Amino acid sequence: MAANQPLLQVNNLRIEFPNRRGTLVAVDDISLHIDPGEVLGVVGESGAGKSLTGAAIIGLLEPPGRIAGGEILLDGRRIDNLPYEQMRRIRGKEIGAIFQDPLTSLNPLYKISRQLVETIQTHTDMSATQARNHALDLLDSVGIPAASERLDAYPHEFSGGMRQRVVIALALAVNPRLIIADEPTTALDVSIQAQIIGLLRRLCRDHGTAVMLVTHDMGVIAETADRVAVMYAGRIAEVGPVEAVVKDARHPYTHGLMGSIPAVGHHVERLTQIDGAMPRLTEIPPGCAFNPRCPKVFDKCLAERPDLRPAGRTDVSCWLY
Amino acid sequence: MTKAVSDDLEIEPRLTPARRLVDGLRRFFDGDIWHSFKSSRITVVATVITLVIFLAALFAPLVSPSNPYDLATLNLLDAFTAPVWVDDTGAGFLLGTDDQGRDMLSAIIFGTRVSLLVGFASIFFAMVIGISLGLLSGYVGGLTDAVIMRIADIQLSFPAILIALLIDGVVRGVLPSDRHNDVAVWVLIFAIGISNWVQFARTVRGSCMVERNKEYVQAARVIGIHPIVIMLRHVLPNVMGPVLVIATIGLAVAVLTEATLSFLGVGMPPTRPSLGTLVNTGQNFLASGEWWIAVFPGLALATLVLAVNLLGDWLRDALNPKLR
Amino acid sequence: MGTMGVMAAFVLRRIFQAIIVMLVVSLLAFVMFTFVGDPIAQMVGQDTSLADRAALRDRLGLNDPIILQYARYLGNVVQGDFGISFRTARRVDVLLAERMPATLELALVAALYALLAGVPMGVYTGLYPDRWLSRVFQAVSLAGISLPTFFIGILLILFFGVVLGWLPTFGRGQTVQVGWWSTGLLTVSGLKSLIMPAFTLGMFQLTLIMRLVRSEMLEVLRTDYIKFARARGLSNRAVHFGHALKNTLVPVITITGLQLGSLIAFAIITETVFQWPGMGLLFLQAIQFVDIPVMSTYLILVAAFFVVINLVVDLLYYAVDPRLRMDSSAAGATG
Numbered sequence: 001m002a003a004n005q006p007l008l009q010v011n012n013l014r015i016e017f018p019n020r021r022g023t024l025v026a027v028d029d030i031s032l033h034i035d036p037g038e039v040l041g042v043v044g045e046s047g048a049g050k051s052l053t054g055a056a057i058i059g060l061l062e063p064p065g066r067i068a069g070g071e072i073l074l075d076g077r078r079i080d081n082l083p084y085e086q087m088r089r090i091r092g093k094e095i096g097a098i099f100q101d102p103l104t105s106l107n108p109l110y111k112i113s114r115q116l117v118e119t120i121q122t123h124t125d126m127s128a129t130q131a132r133n134h135a136l137d138l139l140d141s142v143g144i145p146a147a148s149e150r151l152d153a154y155p156h157e158f159s160g161g162m163r164q165r166v167v168i169a170l171a172l173a174v175n176p177r178l179i180i181a182d183e184p185t186t187a188l189d190v191s192i193q194a195q196i197i198g199l200l201r202r203l204c205r206d207h208g209t210a211v212m213l214v215t216h217d218m219g220v221i222a223e224t225a226d227r228v229a230v231m232y233a234g235r236i237a238e239v240g241p242v243e244a245v246v247k248d249a250r251h252p253y254t255h256g257l258m259g260s261i262p263a264v265g266h267h268v269e270r271l272t273q274i275d276g277a278m279p280r281l282t283e284i285p286p287g288c289a290f291n292p293r294c295p296k297v298f299d300k301c302l303a304e305r306p307d308l309r310p311a312g313r314t315d316v317s318c319w320l321y
Numbered sequence: 322m323t324k325a326v327s328d329d330l331e332i333e334p335r336l337t338p339a340r341r342l343v344d345g346l347r348r349f350f351d352g353d354i355w356h357s358f359k360s361s362r363i364t365v366v367a368t369v370i371t372l373v374i375f376l377a378a379l380f381a382p383l384v385s386p387s388n389p390y391d392l393a394t395l396n397l398l399d400a401f402t403a404p405v406w407v408d409d410t411g412a413g414f415l416l417g418t419d420d421q422g423r424d425m426l427s428a429i430i431f432g433t434r435v436s437l438l439v440g441f442a443s444i445f446f447a448m449v450i451g452i453s454l455g456l457l458s459g460y461v462g463g464l465t466d467a468v469i470m471r472i473a474d475i476q477l478s479f480p481a482i483l484i485a486l487l488i489d490g491v492v493r494g495v496l497p498s499d500r501h502n503d504v505a506v507w508v509l510i511f512a513i514g515i516s517n518w519v520q521f522a523r524t525v526r527g528s529c530m531v532e533r534n535k536e537y538v539q540a541a542r543v544i545g546i547h548p549i550v551i552m553l554r555h556v557l558p559n560v561m562g563p564v565l566v567i568a569t570i571g572l573a574v575a576v577l578t579e580a581t582l583s584f585l586g587v588g589m590p591p592t593r594p595s596l597g598t599l600v601n602t603g604q605n606f607l608a609s610g611e612w613w614i615a616v617f618p619g620l621a622l623a624t625l626v627l628a629v630n631l632l633g634d635w636l637r638d639a640l641n642p643k644l645r
Numbered sequence: 646m647g648t649m650g651v652m653a654a655f656v657l658r659r660i661f662q663a664i665i666v667m668l669v670v671s672l673l674a675f676v677m678f679t680f681v682g683d684p685i686a687q688m689v690g691q692d693t694s695l696a697d698r699a700a701l702r703d704r705l706g707l708n709d710p711i712i713l714q715y716a717r718y719l720g721n722v723v724q725g726d727f728g729i730s731f732r733t734a735r736r737v738d739v740l741l742a743e744r745m746p747a748t749l750e751l752a753l754v755a756a757l758y759a760l761l762a763g764v765p766m767g768v769y770t771g772l773y774p775d776r777w778l779s780r781v782f783q784a785v786s787l788a789g790i791s792l793p794t795f796f797i798g799i800l801l802i803l804f805f806g807v808v809l810g811w812l813p814t815f816g817r818g819q820t821v822q823v824g825w826w827s828t829g830l831l832t833v834s835g836l837k838s839l840i841m842p843a844f845t846l847g848m849f850q851l852t853l854i855m856r857l858v859r860s861e862m863l864e865v866l867r868t869d870y871i872k873f874a875r876a877r878g879l880s881n882r883a884v885h886f887g888h889a890l891k892n893t894l895v896p897v898i899t900i901t902g903l904q905l906g907s908l909i910a911f912a913i914i915t916e917t918v919f920q921w922p923g924m925g926l927l928f929l930q931a932i933q934f935v936d937i938p939v940m941s942t943y944l945i946l947v948a949a950f951f952v953v954i955n956l957v958v959d960l961l962y963y964a965v966d967p968r969l970r971m972d973s974s975a976a977g978a979t980g
Contacts, residue, residue: 060876108967123878173877483910486928494677585913
């Protein structure tokens with residue numbers, strides 16, 4: 001039943017950072033999947049482990065961080081334990097990536113054309129001329145005006161928004177089936193954020209590319225994602241269809257998170273706010289990680305860690321359900 | 322109003338000195354610096370070697386087998402005795418003797434004393450000049466700053482050894498030649514100190530420019546304390562770390578510069594030899610096979626400089642974890 | 646056209662700064678020349694009468710106003726007239742011209758060796774900090790920083806000269822005259838004589854270059870564009886040598902350029918150890934004999950080398966970093 005097989009499957013992933021005072025568990029036993037062509041939003045506060053999960057999937061976890069358990073499957077094939085060289089061929093070709101800061105993602109010393117062409121030629125058999133033509137099409141498709149004149153420009157000659165378009169062109173250069181987009185708009189002006197997200201969504205829909213959209217911005221998720229995974233302190237609190245999570249959240253944390261978005265059209269007296277802050281990785285309490293801040297906490301939450309289980313239209317890790 | 326301002330300036334709570342010392346020590350041994358020190362075996366070794374060399378130099382008259390300057394104890398018959406493991410005459414000089422029958426080990430210990438004396442004194446001199454000019458430059462700003470920093474730039478683009486050589490040459494020209502040996506040590510300290518002040522000045526200047534506009538400096542002016550005084554009290558603690566690193570690595574550089582000048586024959590005279598002078602003397606006997614006269618002082622010098630460099634490297638990393 | 650304009654302005658500014666530096670150095674040289682030691686005493690015998698001395702002093706213009714003397718000095722320097730050596734009674738410019746080929750050949754070979762060995766060693770230790778070969782390189786670099794140059798020379802002389810007898814321990818060997826330039830690069834004995842001095846002189850620079858390349862490499866490898874280059878699936882070779890190495894070049898060029906200048910000054914030590922007949926040895930002898938004209942001329946010459954090298958380094962920046970080539974207005978806009 002290949003048709004039902006998810007594109008990406010993450011099972012019980014655990015990411016650790018050993019240091020001299022012990023081992024920090026940054027991502028603790030999470031499982032998620034992404035179907036072909038689907039946009040999965042991953043939200044959470046900074047330090048919740050969402051970017052690390054993305055880095056682990058493309059195999060670029062920075063030492064001393066390491067995958068300490070679980071597995072990552074692409075098309076049912078394990079990729080978390082591949083040798084560097086094999087994983088490299090998957091990066092860019094099967095799984096592309098877009099990072100937060102477009103200003104620093106491009107090598108300042110090389111022309112855009114060179115960076116595009118080398119990416120294309122790394123993964124295809126195109127000749128230099130073919131690759132250059134393809135690069136031109138790519139720039140065109142990401143909405144760079146007068147692309148043929150801009151092809152041989154240096155990164156510093158572009159604005160931030162334009163640079164992020166170039167980065168998207170680079171990530172989509174050889175049509176990967178999955179893009180890990182890690183806070184792709186956070187560093188940009190608010191006015192440009194919507195354009196970039198719109199562009200990304202349109203291109204991925206046209207090419208049938210799945211996206212793992214990592215962000216802390218629920219607004220972006222609500223507009224873009226098909227499904228959402230909410231992360232808290234290295235664990236998944238809740239995962240489900242975007243509209244269910246936004247309107248009918250079960251986990252008290254998700255609930256609080258949704259209460260903090262100002263909704264257009266609804267008149268709310270005041271936005272709710274979750275008391276306290278996410279615990280540091282060294283101070284995660286036993287039981288449910290959210291228990292110190294949870295308004296509905298009870299005995300079991302302090303003692304036992306809840307697993308992800310279906311509740312309503314979403315999966316929730318909470319003892320209330 | 323005056324009262325309120327001076328209360329603001331009282332930052333640290335009053336503790337008895339003993340209590341403060343205990344607290345300070347506890348914080349130090351709990352802290353990252355002590356941990357990083359303990360876990361770097363090579364740094365511990367370097368520290369031990371440095372300490373041994375410093376102590377030997379400090380107590381040279383007590384620890385060395387003989388006094389190399391006491392001509393009465395020298396016996397020309399002992400000249401050119403090989404080190405004890407090569408020598409078969411049973412003369413018993415651990416590292417052999419030089420052309421005048423002087424025990425090399427004693428000469429090296431006393432030579433280290435001279436080298437370290439010049440090294441410490443010149444780096445202290447460089448520190449005083451550097452910190453003063455840095456404070457002046459950072460506080461006064463404007464033309465003063467521009468002039469001082471331009472001089473620093475120009476000087477920095479010339480190797481310290483060249484500047485020291487020039488100063489030495491000029492002093493030779495100014496002083497009558499028979500006086501030169503007596504003042505050699507002061508000339509060296511001055512020349513090496515002058516050629517190493519720039520880094521101190523730059524560091525202090527940077528910190529000073531940050532502090533200059535802070536409110537407490539303005540407040541100090543209001544209550545009639547000279548801003549320079551108050552800045553000294555606040556800028557200096559801030560730059561202690563970097564200054565310590567610069568001084569440690571600077572000590573290694575100063576010892577090397579002194580040794581090089583002495584080796585070139587324009588530093589310490591043979592009547593009061595430093596390690597560099599000893600190598601210079603020994604160089605004459607290389608071809609005839611008495612290698613130990615040059616090699617052992619050279620090894621002592623290299624060990625000293627290596628140990629201090631290691632210490633400085635570690636200190637820099639420990640105080641500034643961002644730079645690896 | 647904008648690019649050319651910016652470039653021209655930049656070069657002009659640099660040349661102007663260079664002239665200022667040269668004026669300052671020549672003033673220093675002049676002060677030394679004029680006030681240190683007594684040129685009259687150096688030039689005449691003990692039995693010259695006071696009246697004769699005064700006459701000579703007058704004739705040499707030593708009683709003129711200082712400004713006039715400095716102007717005359719500058720005028721002479723520009724024409725290549727640096728005066729007469731007190732010690733050898735020969736023209737200083739001729740003296741230095743004779744010695745220059747020896748020093749330049751030594752410094753150039755040392756610089757080449759330091760670069761050709763130092764850059765790869767730095768790249769390797771930056772890329773693979775935990776491999777055993779990196780640790781060996783690191784140890785070598787520590788020795789290079791800590792071992793005094795003269796001591797390295799002495800150890801080499803001892804082993805390869807005295808014990809093994811493979812290489813000559815002093816001098817330049819046989820030289821060949823090519824025009825006014827005497828080169829040791831064309832004879833076997835000249836090349837053999839060059840090995841140890843060049844190794845000694847280059848050792849310290851090699852260490853510096855290696856350490857610099859290593860730390861720059863570590864720095865660059867942490868940047869976002871390297872992470873992104875990896876995420877695009879580029880091969881390690883393309884990431885390391887295509888992207889990372891080029892970004893380390895700017896600081897490497899600076900330091901290496903400056904080091905080339907200091908090599909000429911550091912040659913003083915190496916030339917003394919190996920009795921290499923270059924400018925450094927001449928300068929050292931000048932110091933010992935208080936031969937002020939030679940000292941001040943050497944100072945000016947070394948400063949000129951530094952200034953020219955600095956200028957070349959600045960121009961190389963332009964070639965490497967496109968960000969410098971843009972108009973200053975655009976630079977302001979993108980930060």
